[in-house]
Amino acid sequence: xxxxxxxxxxxxxxxxxxxxxxxxxxxxxxxxxxxxxxxxxxxxxxxxxxxxxxxxxxxxxxxxxxxxxxxxxxxxxxxxxxxxxxxxxxxxxxxxxxxxxxxxxxxxxxxxxxxxxxxxxxxxxxxxxxxxxxxxxxxxxxxxxxxxxxxxxxxxxxxxxxxxxxxxxxxxxxxxxxxxxxxxxxxxxxxxxxxxxxxxxxxxxxxxxxxxxxxxxxxxxxxxxxxxxxxxxxxxxxxxxxxxxxxxxxxxxxxxxxxxxxxxxxxxxxxxxxxxxxxxxxxxxxxxxxxxxxxxxxxxxxxxxxxxxxxxxxxxxxxxxxxxxxxxxxxxxxxxxxxxxxxxxxxxxxxxxxxxxxxxxxxxxxxxxxxxxxxxxxxxxxxxxxxxxxxxxxxxxxxxxxxxxxxxxxxxxxxxxxxxxxxxxxxxxxxxxxxxxxxxxxxxxxxxxxxxxxxxxxxxxxxxxxxxxxxxxx
Numbered sequence: 001x002x003x004x005x006x007x008x009x010x011x012x013x014x015x016x017x018x019x020x021x022x023x024x025x026x027x028x029x030x031x032x033x034x035x036x037x038x039x040x041x042x043x044x045x046x047x048x049x050x051x052x053x054x055x056x057x058x059x060x061x062x063x064x065x066x067x068x069x070x071x072x073x074x075x076x077x078x079x080x081x082x083x084x085x086x087x088x089x090x091x092x093x094x095x096x097x098x099x100x101x102x103x104x105x106x107x108x109x110x111x112x113x114x115x116x117x118x119x120x121x122x123x124x125x126x127x128x129x130x131x132x133x134x135x136x137x138x139x140x141x142x143x144x145x146x147x148x149x150x151x152x153x154x155x156x157x158x159x160x161x162x163x164x165x166x167x168x169x170x171x172x173x174x175x176x177x178x179x180x181x182x183x184x185x186x187x188x189x190x191x192x193x194x195x196x197x198x199x200x201x202x203x204x205x206x207x208x209x210x211x212x213x214x215x216x217x218x219x220x221x222x223x224x225x226x227x228x229x230x231x232x233x234x235x236x237x238x239x240x241x242x243x244x245x246x247x248x249x250x251x252x253x254x255x256x257x258x259x260x261x262x263x264x265x266x267x268x269x270x271x272x273x274x275x276x277x278x279x280x281x282x283x284x285x286x287x288x289x290x291x292x293x294x295x296x297x298x299x300x301x302x303x304x305x306x307x308x309x310x311x312x313x314x315x316x317x318x319x320x321x322x323x324x325x326x327x328x329x330x331x332x333x334x335x336x337x338x339x340x341x342x343x344x345x346x347x348x349x350x351x352x353x354x355x356x357x358x359x360x361x362x363x364x365x366x367x368x369x370x371x372x373x374x375x376x377x378x379x380x381x382x383x384x385x386x387x388x389x390x391x392x393x394x395x396x397x398x399x400x401x402x403x404x405x406x407x408x409x410x411x412x413x414x415x416x417x418x419x420x421x422x423x424x425x426x427x428x429x430x431x432x433x434x435x436x437x438x439x440x441x442x443x444x445x446x447x448x449x450x451x452x453x454x455x456x457x458x459x460x461x462x463x464x465x466x467x468x469x470x471x472x473x474x
Contacts, residue, residue: 091133091134091135091136091137091448091449091450092135092136092137092156093135093136093137093156093448093450094136094450095136095156095448095450095451095452095469095471095472096471096472097402097451097471097472097473097474098471098472098473098474099473099474100420100429100430100431100433100473101401101407101418101419101420101430101433101470101471101473102433102470102471103418103433103434103435103436103468103469103470103471104158104468104469104470104471105435105436105437105466105467105468105469106157106158106159106466106467106469107459107460107464107465107466107467108140108154108158108159108160108459108464108465108466108467109160109463109464110142110150110152110160110164110463110464110465111163111164111463112144112145112146112150112463113144113145113146113462113463114127114128114142114143114144114145114458114462114463114465115127115142115143115144115145116462117438117440117458120440120441120442122246122248122307122308122441122442123244123245123246123247124442125143125170125171125172126143126171126172126173126248126442126443127142127143127172127440127443127456127458128140128141128142128143128172128443128456128465129141129142129172129173129174129175129443129444129456130154130175130444130446130454130455130456130467131175131176131177131182131446132177132446132447132448132449132454133177133179133182134177134178134179134449136156136448136449136450136452137153137154137155137156138153138154138158138177138446138454138467139151139152139153139154139175139177139182140152140153140154140160140175140456140465140467141172141175141184142172142456142465143169143170143171143172144166145462146166147170148166148167148168148169149166149167149168149169149172149184149186150164150165150166150167151164151165151166151167151175151184151213151217152164152165152217153217154467158454158467158469162217164217165213165217165218167184167186167211167213167219168188169184169186169187169188169209169211170186170187170188170189170206171186171187171206171242171247172184172185172186173185173186173187173208173248173249173250173251173260173262174249174250174251174260174444175251176251176252176253176258178253178255180214180215181212181213181214181215181220182212182213183210183211183212183213183251183253183258184210184211184213185208185209185210185211185249185250185251185260185262186208186209186211187206187207187208187209187242187247188206188207188209189204189206189207190204190205190206190207190226190228190233190234190241190242191205191228191233191234192204192205192233192234192235192241193205193233193234193235193236194235195235195273195274196235196272196273196274197235197273197274197275197276198270198271198273198274198275199273200276202234202243202244202245202265202276203234203243203244204242204243204244205228205233205234205235205239205241205242205243205265206241206242206243207224207226207228207241207242208224208225208226208242208247208249208260208262208264209222209223209224209225210222210223210225210251210258210260210285210289212258212289220289221288221289222289223285223289223290223291225260225262225281225283225285225291226240226241226242226264226281227239227240227241228240228241234265234267235267235274235276236267236274237267237268237269237274238266238267238268239266239267240264240265240266240267240281241264241265241266241267242262242263242264242265243265243276245263245265245278246263246278246305246306246307246308247262247263247264247265248262248263248307248308248309248442249261249262249263249309250262250309250310250311250444251311252311252312252313252320253313254313254315254318254320255315256286256287257284257285257286257287257292257295258284258285258286258287259282259283259284259285259297259298259311259313259320260282260283260285261280261281261282261309261310261311261320261322262280262281262309263278263279263280263281263306263307263309264278264279264280264281265277265278266278266279277304278304278305278306279302279303279304279305279306280302280303280304280306280309280322280324280335281302282297282298282299282302282311282320282322282335283298284297284298284320296319297319297320297322299335299336302322302324302335302336303324303325303326303328303333303335303338304326304328305326305327305328306324306325306326306335307324307325307326307352308324308325308351308352308353308442309322309323309324309352310322310323310324310352310353310354310355310365311323311355312355312356312357312363314357314363316357316361321334321355321363322334322335323341323352323355323363323365324352325344325350325351325352325367326338327346327350329343330343330344330345330346330350331343331344331350332344332350332352332365332367332376334380334381339380339381339382340381340382341365341376341378341381341382341383342365342367342374342376342383342386344367344369345369347369347370349368349369349370349371349394350367350368350369351367351368351369351394351395351396351441352365352367353365353366353367353368353373353395353396353397353398354366354396354397354398354399354444354445355398356398356399356400356406356423357400357423358377358423358424359404359422359423359424360424361379362377362378362379362384363377363378363379364376364377364398364406364423364426365378365383365398366396366397366398366408367396368393368394368395368396371392371393371394372388372391372392373388373389373391373392373393373396373408373410374386374387374388374389375387375388375389375398375408375421375426377426385426387421387426389408389419389421389428391408391410391417391419393410393411393412394411394441395410395411395439395441395442396408396409396410397409397410397444397445397455398445399444399445399446399447399453400423400447400453401420401447401451401453401470401472401473402447402451402452402472402473403451404422404423404424405420405421405422405423405429405473406420406421406422406423407419407420407421407445407453407470408420408421409435409445409455410439411439412434414438415434415435415436415437415438415439416434416435416437416438416439416455416468417432417433417434417435418432418433418435418470419431419432419433420473429473430473433470435468435470437455437457437458437466437468438457438458439457440457440458443455443456443457445470450472451472451473452469452470452471452472453469453470454467454468454469454470455467455468455470456468
């Protein structure tokens, strides 16, 4: 079996059993070291049995490969809304605001090559990610052909400054920033062991890590947020690991702690062998690099099967908000417990875009079904307002855009298109603006304190990237 790049329909004929993903948190651990978790996840067996897909096929709602951070005070995630509070310092970049969104594209030369976009399937490696620093500059991270996760700094002009560094990793997930540095979310190689599996194949058995770096790009601490530790391997009962199946993740911060929400594989004993299931996992790590045990927003059982896992920190409600796409009733949902945000269908095209803070209270989620984009406003569970913007796209992006606004972004021809909306009413603000960069289904826009937003895109060669900056709107 190929490790990456297989469509859902091909995967469906080869996978042994996919059913449940779960997450647990464990007590504080020493900074910079990784120790085994102790939670037994008592709910796992019952939920795994209830959600199992008989016969070893992927459930029909899963998307095919083709269809399928800001300041600490604002929350660091693709959906962070820098202007959600009364006043946020614009930082030293303080880009001028216009009467409508305006795109500025800057090409950046990198010291080593970025992996290609591939088929943009949800099992493909993510090429790059960007993070907004509080002063308006950026971190740019990319999965390199050098076999490393690379990290560089961008100035106010979105051009590379200083010398990039690199970290051990095989697959980038996200990068987020605060005033003293930032965090990378990435995967590393793990070990499956000898199982035995009850059937099928689910390798590789990789691990997910948060990597904390300072403002010089140097390592501060690293923390595994899967649990292949203490002698536990991927095919051991209770293991949680990263495999070829959908595993992308996102970061958010409450200003002190860091949260990672991502797709995960979990191993469950079944007589003399083990089954491997899939769902999602959310872990919270302290400023010192310790797992935060018993965090109220972490969960033992989330969405199953799960894909396009999204997270945002809400400073008003003081909680991390998570949203997934799942083939459990084929919907956009909040996990733990399941609460339907929007009902979908199992036609292979259900896609969860992003979640952002709404003005004053609640959240907006962008999603698509059958290539039709919707915006849903919700507080807990079922959406209270639906906006149909008349956009045809398979995978929308949504990002907080200054105070009281949000930016919907989608693929348009060979480029992208953006349109601003009021984050209270959902009313469109002006027309559509074209952006001359290539879209990627799983890369994210990030919001900045000065009201702008930025996105990393493929450049004119493998050693170049383009930064698409949507300048602030007054």
